[in-house]
Amino acid sequence: MAGPSKSLVLDPAYQKYYEINSNRYKYFRWTPRHAWLSVIYMGVIPGILTYIAYNTEGKYELRGKRKGDTICEW
Structure with a gap:
């Protein structure tokens, strides 16, 4: 019989x-390292990707x- 085992x-x-x-939020502390990584992941990386996207749009x-045939249009 299949089912949960008692042992x-x-x-x-x-x-x-x-x-x-499950309790990670209780032990989190802002440190300079956490602040720097947050700025990188939430600001710098999306900014770089946005810059690349706008410069190559329609190209x-x-x-x-x-x-x-070439893939470049201009």
Whole structure:
């Protein structure tokens, strides 16, 4: 018969990891490293990707090209 086992033993390391992960917000502290990483991930990286997107908008046309045609439009 399939079903839950009565002799199931949970791994204490997994239980500890689950508890720490579910209560992570209680132990978070802003440090200079956290602030710097937040600025990088929320400001610098999206800014760089936006700059690249605006500079290459409409420049490449990948649909309807044949062998030997260039993908650059200008």
